[in-house]
């Protein structure tokens with residue numbers, strides 16, 4: 075019974091129709107009304123102060139956001155993000171280039187960007203920090219770039235809206251496109267990652283370049299792997315490249331055809347660079363010279379592949395500083411794109427530049443020789459396993475003819491494998507904290 079009465083009383087506390095209070099509830103209403111009045115009377119003089127403090131906080135956060143520890147703490151919708159992009163893009167020398175570097179936290183991307191910014195070009199980086207190899211190395215490269223004023227946008231090539239936003243914010247003169255799914259043998263394990271980055275990502279980027287105003291000139295990383303099963307050596311740009319040996323190679327070859335299409339239809343200026351097994355400090359942990367170094371230092375065995383009849387495999391290993399010079403040579407000699415796609419209409423003032431260059435060292439070295447050089451610099455012996463080259467995309471031999479690159483972009487590699495590996499080992503020992511221990515033992 076009492077329960078029933080309480081429920082009824084409770085029901086009456088709430089108006090049955092919004093805005094209407096029943097007569098029986100007048101005493102409650104007066105009680106609250108008086109308290110609210112008293113509260114307002116005591117706090118009213120504080121209201122201007124309250125408004126003032128809130129305004130100060132708002133102004134502080136709008137204009138004085140403290141410098142974030144990590145540039146990635148900005149989102150692409152922030153005013154701060156736009157400010158950082160613009161400032162990073164701003165050249166520090168007269169007539170400096172304004173360059174978007176994709177794959178900027180990658181091995182080649184980080185080196186090329188540092189070289190650009192050091193000579194006064196404006197650089198904005200893009201990277202998706204995928205986990206193909208240890209992302210902490212990519213983040214360390216990003217931090218290095220940031221310390222030189224290069225802002226890195228955390229984003230994927232396939233995010234067309236982000237790319238368009240970048241081209242809206244900055245009038246890039248050039249794009250150096252180095253973002254890719256790398257690795258010849260990994261394509262067996264994860265084929266779709268190659269399609270995602272090297273095909274879909276490339277098309278997404280070219281779509282944005284095509285509509286950008288002005289259209290940038292595009293310099294991008296192809297690969298020595300496009301020569302595939304080609305047996306004619308050294309490899310020349312005019313050789314046939316229709317027999318790729320891996321899906322990686324096939325996607326790079328496709329990239330050359332795709333960029334040609336955008337060059338032909340939309341007037342994009344295109345330069346493709348066929349890199350030959352690039353190595354050096356801040357390199358890629360998935361590559362042989364890097365993983366061999368790690369294993370030798372940890373006392374773990376390494377596997378050395380051999381071709382048919384135990385023939386040693388050989389590569390035209392090319393040092394990173396030479397590759398950087400090649401990239402800058404390509405950038406500096408690229409002519410402007412000739413197209414525009416305004417108000418949905420496509421216009422091209424004339425044919426645009428389309429070039430492909432080999433960037434190699436012209437001096438192939440066998441894998442066992444690579445190992446011997448590492449042993450020398452590390453002052454340690456490798457535990458070697460020998461295995462017949464598995465049929466998973468490898469080719470036995472690469473060797474670049476660089477006559478064309480020499481003539482047209484002034485490319486002149488100058489670092490031999492011994493010198494380059496010495497520099498790499500020095501960096502590796504320091505970066506991974508071996509230096510002290512190693513110096514004591516040596």
Ligand SMILES: O=C(O)[C@H]1O[C@H](OP(=O)(O)OP(=O)(O)OC[C@H]2O[C@@H](n3ccc(=O)[nH]c3=O)[C@H](O)[C@@H]2O)[C@H](O)[C@@H](O)[C@H]1O
Nearest residue numbers: 256257258297298299349350351361362377378379387468
């Ligand atoms: O120029 C390119 O276009 C490519 O270069 C690079 O590919 P590759 O030349 O294959 O380099 P890398 O893996 O260092 O193997 C070197 C040698 O060591 C042998 N190798 C490799 C691993 C191993 O465990 N054992 C071994 O003997 C192996 O058989 C090979 O003979 C890039 O990774 C690639 O992204 C692309 O850019």
